[in-house]
Amino acid sequence: MENKVNPFESFIATMERAANIMGLPEQSYVRLKTCERELTVSIPVVMDDGSLRVFQGYRVQHCTERGPGKGGIRFHQDSDIDEVRALAAWMTFKCAVAGIPYGGAKGGVKVDPSELSKAELARLTRRYTAAIYPIIGPEKDIPAPDVNTNPEIMAWIMDTYSMLTGYVVNGVVTGKPIEIGGSLGRFEATGMGVMFITNEILKKKNRDIAGTRIAIQGFGNVGRNAALLLYQRGARVIAVSDVNGGLYCDTGLDIPAIAAYLAENKGKMLEDYIADGVKHITNEELLGIETDVLIPAALENQITEQNAGNVKASIIVEAANGPLTPDADRILEERGVTIVPDILANAGGVIVSYFEWVQNIQNLMWDREEIYKMLEKLIIKAFYDVWEETEANHTTLRMGAYILALRKITSASKLRGVFP
Ligand code: GLU
Numbered sequence: 001m002e003n004k005v006n007p008f009e010s011f012i013a014t015m016e017r018a019a020n021i022m023g024l025p026e027q028s029y030v031r032l033k034t035c036e037r038e039l040t041v042s043i044p045v046v047m048d049d050g051s052l053r054v055f056q057g058y059r060v061q062h063c064t065e066r067g068p069g070k071g072g073i074r075f076h077q078d079s080d081i082d083e084v085r086a087l088a089a090w091m092t093f094k095c096a097v098a099g100i101p102y103g104g105a106k107g108g109v110k111v112d113p114s115e116l117s118k119a120e121l122a123r124l125t126r127r128y129t130a131a132i133y134p135i136i137g138p139e140k141d142i143p144a145p146d147v148n149t150n151p152e153i154m155a156w157i158m159d160t161y162s163m164l165t166g167y168v169v170n171g172v173v174t175g176k177p178i179e180i181g182g183s184l185g186r187f188e189a190t191g192m193g194v195m196f197i198t199n200e201i202l203k204k205k206n207r208d209i210a211g212t213r214i215a216i217q218g219f220g221n222v223g224r225n226a227a228l229l230l231y232q233r234g235a236r237v238i239a240v241s242d243v244n245g246g247l248y249c250d251t252g253l254d255i256p257a258i259a260a261y262l263a264e265n266k267g268k269m270l271e272d273y274i275a276d277g278v279k280h281i282t283n284e285e286l287l288g289i290e291t292d293v294l295i296p297a298a299l300e301n302q303i304t305e306q307n308a309g310n311v312k313a314s315i316i317v318e319a320a321n322g323p324l325t326p327d328a329d330r331i332l333e334e335r336g337v338t339i340v341p342d343i344l345a346n347a348g349g350v351i352v353s354y355f356e357w358v359q360n361i362q363n364l365m366w367d368r369e370e371i372y373k374m375l376e377k378l379i380i381k382a383f384y385d386v387w388e389e390t391e392a393n394h395t396t397l398r399m400g401a402y403i404l405a406l407r408k409i410t411s412a413s414k415l416r417g418v419f420p
Pocket of ligand 1: 094142174346351
């Protein structure tokens with residue numbers, strides 16, 4: 001099945017396509033075809049009933065040519081080494097596109113966190129942190145939230161790392177709660193970046209965000225914040241979904257009301273939400289809905305060779321990492337669909353992570369407005385840098401973004417040379 005697509009192999013194939021377009025010899029990027037350092041750990045956890053379970057975890061550093069490793073940690077039952085490698089590699093390219101001084105890394109634990117109590121989740125997180133302790137740190141590799149991880153989990157990571165080190169090290173992780181060195185604006189940063197990028201691509205198409213129909217797959221941190229911010233800008237968010245299914249209303253959903261309903265009713269999903277004129281739809285139906293913009297904001301490999309033909313949107317903004325398989329990408333590209341790639345569209349999160357890390361290192365705090373302004377400036381600059389590469393090479397935005405990243409990474413690599 002299409003879901004078996006090995007995401008790290010997809011990454012290499014995409015990188016090679018970009019290298020061919022720019023005429024980059026393989027010697028210049030061959031190191032990016034493997035990961036610099038990979039750590040697999042087993043994580044024993046005493047469960048609440050006294051039994052012992054062992055989970056598998058990973059931390060992968062793909063490339064640190066441009067700076068220390070940076071990237072989130074995901075807790076998911078399908079997490080495996082190939083997924084974590086791909087996610088780490090995408091971070092290398094994302095940080096290069098965003099112009100922030102990091103390499104790429106990523107972590108994963110193979111677990112369905114919804115099956116764990118809070119105490120079990122805390123023990124799992126702390127033991128995982130201890131297991132990867134030797135390779136993380138503010139100068140080495142800085143984790144952050146990703147799928148199914150949040151500020152509270154980042155607090156446990158920061159505390160465990162600090163206990164093992166013997167003093168407080170808040171710069172070891174980003175996406176922390178504000179009280180312990182988190183940055184204002186980090187929580188909504190990825191969704192805000194998606195909103196800025198959507199606005200920019202619409203401008204390029206001579207369209208106004210107000211009234212534009214948008215469908216969003218995924219209603220976690222990224223999907224939900226993107227939906228709220230796009231709604232505030234006057235977009236008509238006609239469909240949203242989570243793992244169980246979604247909601248649809250052609251005149252536009254009341255996103256603040258939906259977000260408030262979920263916040264007030266813990267454990268409820270979108271399928272439980274009832275309102276006049278709101279239809280319940282499946283995830284598959286959402287992907288094929290009549291819309292101007294489609295924003296996949298869930299997991300990788302959601303739009304595949306099988307369902308790419310159903311997509312009706314003329315613009316796709318990749319808020320998730322790797323939501324399109326290479327086959328789907330090719331099919332949609334041939335149809336002339338404009339695809340804004342993940343390594344640009346969802347860079348808002350890591351950009352504000354960078355601001356958080358800088359604030360931690362200097363022990364200072366910036367205000368929210370300043371952070372929003374700097375985020376906007378950096379992500380829009382990245383958009384125009386990618387746009388220029390795309391035009392100069394007569395190619396797609398994905399290739400433009402990969403070419404820009406390859407240029408930056410390989411020139412850093414060349415300057416540093418090969419040790420010893
Ligand atoms: N997990 C997020 C991403 O995929 C954020 C990573 C970070 O802030 O380091 O970009």
